[in-house]
Amino acid sequence: MRADRLVSLVLLLRRHGRLTAEALARELEVSTRTVLRDIEALSAAGVPVYAERGRHGGFALLPGFRTELTGVSHDEALALLTGEPVFGLGPALTSAMRKVVDALPDDHRAKASDAARRFLVEPETDLLSRRTSIEELPAETMMEVRRAVLAGHRLRIHYAATGQEPRWRAVDPIGLVTVRERGYLLATRAGADRTYRLSRVRAAEKLPEPARRPPQVDLDRIWRERCAQFLSGDHIAVLARVRLSRREELLSSAVAVRAEEAGDDGWVRLEVTFQDLRHAVWALWQLGPDAEALTPPALRAALHDRAAAIAARYVNPPAADDG
Structure with a gap:
């Protein structure tokens, strides 16, 4: 030490x-x-x-003094340039601190800098609404994915999509993104944009042929575009008032949070996204009088109709049991 x-x-x-x-x-x-x-x-x-x-x-x-530090590995350089212990680079980041800044050869530094641009850590745009538990990926699988991304080669992944059995597919990797401790592989498949959750990759194999992808990449822009596409599907945007003490409960059920504004009255205004109207009704109903849906009108109407039906059910004593 x-x-x-x-x-x-x-x-x-x-x-x-x-x-x-x-x-x-x-x-x-x-x-x-x-x-x-x-x-x-x-x-x-x-x-x-x-x-x-x-x-x-x-x-x-003294002027002109230069350290001669050797043994800086590619992973150490990459870990330092990405700045976070992600994508299986945690140990490398620890060993790389400051060492690469002074000692990395010029050509090595250029290659590592280009590689670092293919990793985006904690961007402002987020597919998820809250920080969740860290997702683990076998080290060998993560290493193979990372090798394909950095080498610019095609990649075979044994991937388990939601509700489906795992199957092999060949993709052209673009880059890796981590958001709130969830990792994603951004790629194309047969020319179509694809986003894969790393935790669902069961195995991976770097292929010998080069990936079909542009030589330069703006990963932040690509991630924003894919998030916008994801949120513009069949999802429903909701503006709601929620008591501050129940805020986390609503966030735990939302797909994403688009905006938040705290008030001085113990309430907070949230613009959140749900899968559909039924999902939104269920989430707001759980909070009872501690939440109010402001928009869309269809959600307010659905909550009103449900509350009216419940109130009508209990307006009179229960019917006598003839048995």
Whole structure:
């Protein structure tokens, strides 16, 4: 751990030129006393670090000094550039911190930067309404998917669509997206856009032939377009007032949340999407008087008719039992 910290300290000085002990301590998440001990250790090891006193003082390296760090793997570089421990890159991200910034060769850096553009982490547009449990994918399967995406090769996946038995299909991978700890493979199949949940991929195999896809990719734009297409299908958009204490219950049943506005009266206005009118009626009915559907009128009418039917059922005492 200390060796990693010493390397990080040198790279911080390389990048920023001069930093105070306090700034280094914040970056490294240690005490200033530890930073001073590390500075002494670097000096004793022959690293030309020196202190500058005064108002704008701090620690710096002699001009022209460059670290020679080796062993930066492709996965480490990719993990650092994507910035999140996703797509099976968690261990690589830990080992890559700051190391790649100073040491990656120019050609390697260019390749890793291009690869990183094919991963989109936590975009603003979301197919789901809430954070859910982390979905696990076997490491070998995830590695094969990732290899195909980065190499630009076609991919065979054994995929289990909702309500169907798993079957093999060949796709042209475009990129990987993670949203609220759910992973998606964006691809085309026979020229048609396809979005696959990674948790439903049972197995994967990178094929030798190249994928049919553009050389450049704007993954954020593609994801927004696919989300818009998903939400514009048979889904129903609902504007509702919900008591703040019941907000999570409504979100847990919605397909997506499009807008939210908190009020000062303990209520919140939500624009949410449901699968259809029946789904919306069921979700709002569960909340009773703690929620009110504002639009669409068809939803208000359906809730009114259901409430009226229930009220009529209970307006009189139950009929006497003749038996």
